[in-house]
Amino acid sequence: MTQKTDTTVTGRITRTLADRIIAGEIAPGTKLRQDHFAEEFGASHVPVREAFRRLEAQGLVVSEPRRGVRVASFDIAEVREVAEMRASLEVLALRHAAPHLTSAILDTAEDINRAGENAKDVREWEDANKAFHRIILEPCNMPRLMASIDDLHAASARFLFSGFRMEWEAPTDQDHRAILRALREHQFDVAAATLARHVKWIGTKPGKNSRKLSAL
Amino acid sequence: MTQKTDTTVTGRITRTLADRIIAGEIAPGTKLRQDHFAEEFGASHVPVREAFRRLEAQGLVVSEPRRGVRVASFDIAEVREVAEMRASLEVLALRHAAPHLTSAILDTAEDINRAGENAKDVREWEDANKAFHRIILEPCNMPRLMASIDDLHAASARFLFSGFRMEWEAPTDQDHRAILRALREHQFDVAAATLARHVKWIGTKPGKNSRKLSAL
DNA sequence: ACAATAAAAATTATCTATAAAATTGGAAAT
DNA sequence: ATTTCCAATTTTATAGATAATTTTTATTGT
Structure with missing residues (x-):
């Protein structure tokens, strides 16, 4: 949901809090008090x-009427769920995007992938990863689909930063290369299958924290 | 997103407006003024x-910062987009739900389907249709996935009520029966393929209004 | 000590008021 | 007649105040 929401106070707060939650700066389960953030942002x-x-709509917090909101907890099951959803939807997007992919786009994708390989930290790698997926899927021209995929990416990033999956090196970027190769050769089925396997794999590599993550 | 939000004023307003938009009572593109509804609901x-x-999160309205919100417009392209997304996600849900489906559940699904066949109007038929899909998918135990599917169903219903697709009789419910038959025989691939074809078909039957629907 | 309960504090939800921005209507200039 | 600009009006966005609900704390009875 990357819209220009920063002209408004609400937008600024939304973005800042989303970043913090995704980065894992606020632990899952943490109760979010409205007055606290009102003061922090100098707003009402x-x-x-x-x-x-x-x-809440992005799934980053859960809200109980009159009991406030807390940072959404997640467990290994939800990590897998998000991975499966991403696999399904990204394959759909790729199938529609493929006919519109130019070699210029694929070249840029390759650059982005290289940037990911040279990333210094997880955060940087994830930025490149997200950009890679986005650039090859965007040409599907399905805004609603892309919005859903973006939300799922945010969830995935959160899992990644929380230590659910520590490994973020070689294999992933190698998959990326395989996908690009297949796309250049117009082997769309191969590209789609590789993408699906690639995304699902992300959900199968639990780090050390396999238990339910929640504050308290 | 069928949660118990009606204990709060916001929840009541949300539900009422959602129903109206889905039912087509408020035309796409209509500007929604906050004071107007504040007065109508006796609230601020x-x-x-x-x-x-x-x-906005459900995709029923679009919001432009400082310019208010209007009922989301849609065209044939978005109808297809939603159909494709539903096909992908519902197949995913069915694959995970299938192992947990009991014959009791399938019996209930059959009852629901019969109710749909005897429906007096579109609204009634759509209720049954939604219930049918939900009862066979729910056992997938993937709440995030089900929430997404619910939102897509709401969009589909909106298209249906707007006259995008007039036909809501025999073929659909026959598909439903075919799906149940396959599920009873544990032919999950057949069931999934039928479901996918069934959902996509919904997006391919434009009624009379194929142009962009928007007020003004 | 423990459970139940009631008063106190904190927090959410809502209302009323104000500020900021966008839209509208009309007057002036071409 | 048409366009541009400015003021008036409407509408959105935010602030500040109040009501209602939940959570906490203290107290009483067993």
């Missing part, structure tokens, strides 16, 4: 509440 | 704004 609690609603 | 505009945010 109204825009904070609206930000909460948006975060 | 704050809960109305929060309701708008939720509707």
Whole structure:
């Protein structure tokens, strides 16, 4: 949901909180008090509440009426669920995007992939990873689909940063290369199958924290 | 997103407006003024704004910062997009649900399907249709996936009520029967393929209004 | 000590008021 | 007649205040 929401206070709060939650700076299960963030952002609690609603829609927080919101907890099952959803939807996007992919786009994708290989930390790698997926899928011209995929990517990034999956080196970027190769040769089925396997693999490599992550 | 949100004013407004938009009572493109609904619901505009945010997340309205929200427009392309997304996600859900389906569940599904065949109007038929899909997919035990499917169903219903697809009789419910038969015989691949074809078909039967639907 | 309960504090939800921005209507200039 | 600009009006966005609900703390009875 990368829209220009930063002209408004609500948008600024939404983005900042989303970043923090995704980066793992606020632990799952943490209770989010509206007055607290109102003070932090020098705003009233109204825009904070609206930000909460948006975060809820992205699945980053869960809200219980009159009991406030807390950072969404997740477990290995949800990591797998998100991976499967991504696999399904990204394959769909790729099938529609493939006919519109130019070699210029694929060249750029290759550059992005190289940037990912040279990344210094997870954060940087994830940025490249997200950009790679986005650039080859975007030409599907299906905005609603892309919005869903973006939300799922945010969830995936959160899992990654939380230590669910530590490995972020070679294999992934090698998959990326295989996908590009297949696309250049117009082997769309191969590309789609590789993409599906690639995305699902992400959900199968639990790090050390396999238990339910939740504060308290 | 069928949660018990009606204990709060925001929840009541959200649900009412969602129903109206889905039913086509408010035309696509219509500008929604917060004061107007605040007065209608005897509330201030704050809960109305929060309701708008939720509707935005469901894709029922689009919001432009400082320019208000309007009922989301849609065209034949988006109808197809939603159909494809539903096909992908519902197949995923069915694959995970299949092992957990009991014959009791399938019996209930058959009852629901019969109710759909005897439906007096589109609305009634759509209720049965939604219930049918939900009962055979729910056992997948993937809440995030089900939430996404629910949102897509809401969009589909909107298209249906708007006259995009007029036919809602025999073939659909026959597909349903074929799916049940395959599930009873544990032919999960057949069931999945039938479901995919069934859902995609919905997006290929344009009624009379193929142009962009938008007020003004 | 423990459970149940009631008062106190904190927090969410909502309302009313204000500020900021966008839209509208009309007057002036070409 | 048409366009541009400015003021008036409407509408959105945010702030500040209040009501309602939940959570916490303290107290009483067993």
